[in-house]
Structures are given as C-alpha cells and as structure tokens.
Amino acid sequence: MKTVEPAHAAHADREQDPxxxxxxxxxxxxxxxxxxxxxxxxTPAVAGLVAFVGVPFGxxxxxxxxxxxxxxxxxxxxxxLEQYRRLFTDPDLSGPFxxxxxxxxxxxxxxVPLQTGLALALAILLNRKLKAIGLFRSLFFMPVVFPxxxxxxxxxxxxxxxxxxxxxxxxxxxxxxxxxxxxxLGDSATAMASVIVLSVWQGVGFQMVILLAGLQQIPGExxxxxxxxxxxxxxxxxxxxxxGIRGTLVFVAMLTSVLSFRVFDQVYVxxxxxxxxxxxxxxxxxxxxxxxxxxxxxxxxxxxxxxxFLIVVALTLIQRRVVRPDxxx
Amino acid sequence: xxxxxxxxxxxxxxxxxSVLAFIFVLPVLYLLLGSLKPSDEVLNGLTGFLPTHLSFxxxxxxxxxxxxxxxxxxxRFMGVSLLVAFVVVTGGLFxxxxxxxxxxxxxxxxxxxxxxxxxxxxxxxxxxxxxxLFYMFNDQRNTLYIQAIPFVANAxxxxxxxxxxxxxxxxxxxxxxxxxxxPWRTFFAIVVPMSKPAFASxxxxxxxxxxxxxxxxxxxxxxPSVRPLPLEMSVFQGQQPPDWGxxxxxxxxxxxxxxxxxxxxxxxxxxxxxSSAVKG
Numbered sequence: 001m002k003t004v005e006p007a008h009a010a011h012a013d014r015e016q017d018p019x020x021x022x023x024x025x026x027x028x029x030x031x032x033x034x035x036x037x038x039x040x041x042x043t044p045a046v047a048g049l050v051a052f053v054g055v056p057f058g059x060x061x062x063x064x065x066x067x068x069x070x071x072x073x074x075x076x077x078x079x080x081l082e083q084y085r086r087l088f089t090d091p092d093l094s095g096p097f098x099x100x101x102x103x104x105x106x107x108x109x110x111x112v113p114l115q116t117g118l119a120l121a122l123a124i125l126l127n128r129k130l131k132a133i134g135l136f137r138s139l140f141f142m143p144v145v146f147p148x149x150x151x152x153x154x155x156x157x158x159x160x161x162x163x164x165x166x167x168x169x170x171x172x173x174x175x176x177x178x179x180x181x182x183x184x185l186g187d188s189a190t191a192m193a194s195v196i197v198l199s200v201w202q203g204v205g206f207q208m209v210i211l212l213a214g215l216q217q218i219p220g221e222x223x224x225x226x227x228x229x230x231x232x233x234x235x236x237x238x239x240x241x242x243x244g245i246r247g248t249l250v251f252v253a254m255l256t257s258v259l260s261f262r263v264f265d266q267v268y269v270x271x272x273x274x275x276x277x278x279x280x281x282x283x284x285x286x287x288x289x290x291x292x293x294x295x296x297x298x299x300x301x302x303x304x305x306x307x308x309f310l311i312v313v314a315l316t317l318i319q320r321r322v323v324r325p326d327x328x329x
Numbered sequence: 330x331x332x333x334x335x336x337x338x339x340x341x342x343x344x345x346x347s348v349l350a351f352i353f354v355l356p357v358l359y360l361l362l363g364s365l366k367p368s369d370e371v372l373n374g375l376t377g378f379l380p381t382h383l384s385f386x387x388x389x390x391x392x393x394x395x396x397x398x399x400x401x402x403x404x405r406f407m408g409v410s411l412l413v414a415f416v417v418v419t420g421g422l423f424x425x426x427x428x429x430x431x432x433x434x435x436x437x438x439x440x441x442x443x444x445x446x447x448x449x450x451x452x453x454x455x456x457x458x459x460x461x462l463f464y465m466f467n468d469q470r471n472t473l474y475i476q477a478i479p480f481v482a483n484a485x486x487x488x489x490x491x492x493x494x495x496x497x498x499x500x501x502x503x504x505x506x507x508x509x510x511x512p513w514r515t516f517f518a519i520v521v522p523m524s525k526p527a528f529a530s531x532x533x534x535x536x537x538x539x540x541x542x543x544x545x546x547x548x549x550x551x552x553p554s555v556r557p558l559p560l561e562m563s564v565f566q567g568q569q570p571p572d573w574g575x576x577x578x579x580x581x582x583x584x585x586x587x588x589x590x591x592x593x594x595x596x597x598x599x600x601x602x603x604s605s606a607v608k609g
Contacts, residue, residue, distance in 0.1 A: 037511070038435030038512075045424040057453050122349070140353055142354075145587045145588060146587075147541030148559075149562040154360050154580065272563065273563075298464045305457045
C-alpha cells in the first residue's frame, strides 16, 4: 500500500543491503559484541511492550473463557464460550451489547465517508499558494490538540436542551421564532448525530493533514498539463488529484474506520452528566468499561474486548482486500 | 493559473476558507469568551458570544473551588498530568529510540523476529488490553506510576525511530566506530544529536496523546490526590447545578499547555501527525 511518509522516511529501504564498506572485515570481534548490545538496547522497550500489550492481550482471551468477577469471593471458574454465547443470545446481556455494536456500526458508516470527504475538501482548499494559508491550516488543525473531554463539554453547551442552547437559539433566530427548545443530546433520534458532529469537528484536521501531505506529492506538472488541455477544475480533480492520492485516501478511510470503533471518551463524558441518551450512543468500548468497572464482570468485559479486537482486525483485512485490485498504482 | 479568472478564483477560495474557518473556530471562541464571562451569561443563547463583563473571576473561582482534600487541588491535578506526561514522553524517547537503534543499526540474530513482534503489537489498540490491564493491576489503582509506566514503551514510537535511523547514511556512524566508539557512545553522541526531528515529532505526538488520556484514568483512578486533569474535567462538568463559566475556565486551563506546545512547535506537530500515516 502506498502511504504518506514523512520526508525523513524517504530512504527507508536503504539499509536493506548491508553496507559493503562497513566495519565487518576488520573488526570481527566488535560484530560479536553487537549481538549483546543490540539485545540490551532493545530489551527495555520490548519488555515493556510484552508486559503491557502482549501479555494483557493474551490474558484478555484467557479471561474471556472464565467467569471472573472483581472482588468476588468465588474463585474464577472455567466458562468455555459461555461469555460469548451470553453476549449474543442471553436476553438480559445481549440487548445492550448488540445495541452498542449497532451504534458503533452506525457511527462508523456515517463518520468514515463524512470525515474523509470533509478532510479531502479541506486539504484541496488548503493545498494552494495563497497568503495566510498557514493560518488557515492551523485553524482547521487546532481542534485535534483539544482533549476529547473538553470537546465534549464545549459541545454540551452548544447542543444544550434549553432554548438558551447555542444551536437552539440560532435556529430560533433563523426560523423567526418558530424553533423552541430541543434536546439534541437527550433525544434518541439526534443523540448519535450529535456525537458524530463533535467527533468530526475534533478529528477532521488529523485526516486533513495526512491528505495534504499526499496532495503535495502530486507533481505540479500534471496540473500544468491539465491546464494546457483546458481541463476544468472538476476534470483536474477527477483525473489528476483523485488518482494521485488514491493510496492515501484509502489509508485515511481505513484509519478513520479503526478509530471510529475506539470511540469512548466523548460518549462517557456526555452520558455522565451531559444528559446524553445512553442507549442510543453506548459504544463497544463504553460497554466493555461499564461491564468491567460498574458490574465488576471481568470475564464478560474481556469477551467484549476480544470481539472488539476481532472487529478491528477484520475491518483492516476486509478493506485491504477490497481496495487491493485498484490500488496497484 | 495565469488566466484572467485567477483573481476571481482566489477571492472565491478565500471566501470559502473564511466561512469554513469561522464555523470551525466558533466553538473555540465560545470556550474562550465563556470562560471570561459571568456564569449566568454563558448559556444564554447567541448573546453567549457577546464579550460583556469580561474578567478572570472564573479562573480564580476554579482555583478556589478545587482547593481542599475532598475536592482535590487544581494544581495537583495539573501536576499529576504534567508529571505523568513527562515520564511517558522522556522515558519513551529514551527506551523507544534505544530499541529502534538496536534493531535498525546493530546486527544480531533474531532482531528481525523481534522487530516483527513490535510491528504486530503496534496493531493492538490500547482499548483491547484496557480490561485485562485493569484486572492485572487492580491493587495498584490510585498510584501515580501505574498511570505512566504502561505507556512508556510504545510500539509506534519504536517504528517511527526505526524508520528515521534507517534513513541516516551509515558512513557517519562507521567513521565513529572506526575511531573506537562503541555502539552506546555512537548512539548517544552521534546518532541522537542527528535525529532531533524524529525526537521532536515523537515527543510531541506522545505528549498530545498522553495529555488527553482518559480511558485508563477512568479505570484506574478514583482518588482526587492522584487524579489527572482530563478525568477531573469529567468530574467537574458533572456537578449540579453546572457553573458554566467555571467549567469553561477549567477547560481553557486544560487545553492551555498543549496549545502552547502547538503554537511553538507547530511544524513538528503536523509532521508527527503526517508521519503517523505510516501506521497500519
């Protein structure tokens, strides 16, 4: 897959062939000790990764086969696939979980095209040699540095249910007083849309920057040639821009869909004190955290995170497979 | 673009950009103005945008309100966040760059296998190990170190450094090593000073992610004395009745450190994000 690489990564493959004039012939002793030094240098990071990513990941799989509860006097008992069966068929448990799964899918299906499209539009607009273009780039990128907890709070005010909420009073003004109070976050019909809007506002700058880097790799001569051929702006977009950044675009869409399955912070903050409709917006991660933390049900929560991981991996694989035939550019 | 349409087109570009930028900046403007206004004037329809009765009172009130053992202390929340971010960023720069050097420049049997393991672990999102980690370290809850240690080693940082080190021409290090410098000295005295851009973008990206970190503190921290800022933001905004001026002032204080970093190191920020495109 063709991806955007930072400038410093341009010659990444160089080291594949061992340098011919290296110290190899004259210092056989040193090469022997390189073995030790290389291992020593790698050990702290690799040990940390194994301890805090590798082991817990395997442990999640193990825990999901047990009935483990935090603070329970009963010893964990082997449960087989019972946790998974319950998630899908137990009437009490499958409801919230399947709803969370559905919410996550809805979120992904809307956010991926919306955010990718908007990011592309912004990137194209910003890929010009105009005065103050740097300022515009910074403005669109700025929300990316905002912690999601804060973004949730700002939008809690904008979408506030009273007629003094920002969106409500703006609609009131443009509708000549025909719009009253509407509970954007609390109404199950608009709760998810609200979460989507604030998430896109926060995140779109991230995708924009990646796409901008992709656009800047398209040779300017292609556009000059298109201009000479009297291609319209739309034709230039269709036949120069789009093929030029196809790889980047596919990558961004993939990244966004994986990120969209990780949604947690804004949903958690807005449900706890923001009056967000819980059932319409709970996500898979939200479900895992409440199951582990509020219900102390570690086995069940582990099963949810294992499923979460499988979904993320499946998404990545499906998208790679789907896009591969067109991606041989 | 040497056509007669150019000036018109440029005007159109500016108009579209300005309108979009205005919409984008509105929430930030609202945050800033609201933090400076009396609380009852914040959630007040469109007049929330009027710069009336501006003062820093809300900021003073936040510091007053969060100033006891039961509520926790504002400066302590800030201190916890800064300390955890500092440990994760500096510790991370140290161990991840070292590992990347060991795996990209020193030849040893098994290094390809180890690097492949790192690449595989890079694909595991933190979310999918949060629950077992919570269970494994449950008796370490409400400590400072448990907030930082799991995030020091970072597969993606190793990958970023690895990519960078491989782009450095080997001849420079070879000269150093022929002069008798060992791999450690070559790394710390020659390679690290040459790799400032990589260190800058990894540092900034790590700081940005760590500063907003929320899921792990939700699981691991309940005690106000070790609570980081984003978690307190969630607690503070949930108070009833909400005091909007204070909540927004708190929000400004939460975003200020990362905005300052952003303002000064914007180029590295953007490069760091763009380089994260390689992930996946």
